[in-house]
Amino acid sequence: MKANELMVGDWVYIKDYPMIKSPQRIRPEHFVRSLVDFEPIPLTSDILEKNGFVSNKHVYPYPYYEYINEEDEVKIGFAYPQGNRTSYKEPWVYIDSEHVFIEHLPCIFVHQLQHALRLCGIDKTIEL
Numbered sequence: 001m002k003a004n005e006l007m008v009g010d011w012v013y014i015k016d017y018p019m020i021k022s023p024q025r026i027r028p029e030h031f032v033r034s035l036v037d038f039e040p041i042p043l044t045s046d047i048l049e050k051n052g053f054v055s056n057k058h059v060y061p062y063p064y065y066e067y068i069n070e071e072d073e074v075k076i077g078f079a080y081p082q083g084n085r086t087s088y089k090e091p092w093v094y095i096d097s098e099h100v101f102i103e104h105l106p107c108i109f110v111h112q113l114q115h116a117l118r119l120c121g122i123d124k125t126i127e128l
Contacts, residue, residue, distance in 0.1 A: 006038060007118070010111035011128055013039040023128045040109035041128070043091065047110060048078055051126055067124075073098050074122055078107065095120050 006012065010026045015037040023041055041047075045055070045065065053065035053076070067076040077094035093107040093116055100120040107113050110126060117124050 006111060007115060010114050011041050011126060012111060013041060015039050040111060043078070043108060043110050043113055045080070047126070047128060050128070051124075053078060069124075074124075076117070076122070076124075078113070095122070097122065 006026050008026050008028055011023050012026060014024050026038075045063065048065045048067075049055075051067070053067045056064045056066050056077075063080045065078045068074070074095070074097040076096075078091065079088070079094070080091050081088040088104060090106050091108055092104045093102070093113060094104070095102040095116060097120060100122075102116065102120065105116055107116060110128070114126055117126075
């Protein structure tokens, strides 16, 4: 992972700092330290559920989670394709709002979901 793949506020693990084992948010000063390596945090069903995503068992053939914010008219879906019953092999995100529609955007890590939401103007804080 390279620093140019990250934005301030993204969640990552910081390697080479044994005293820091928990996820950290990127701060501006991290970008001036060239020796700091970042490790992406995989986007898991536990993280999604902690952030208000609910499993939708009616989407087949893979686990699917969705977050609906009726106040802002935003629906966010996240899929974990499995097996040979789908042409999609990597996890992907779906975003449907008043002004934005994105479908099948590859999304494997927490920071990628954060970027997709920010680029769509969706103000959702991801908690770990």
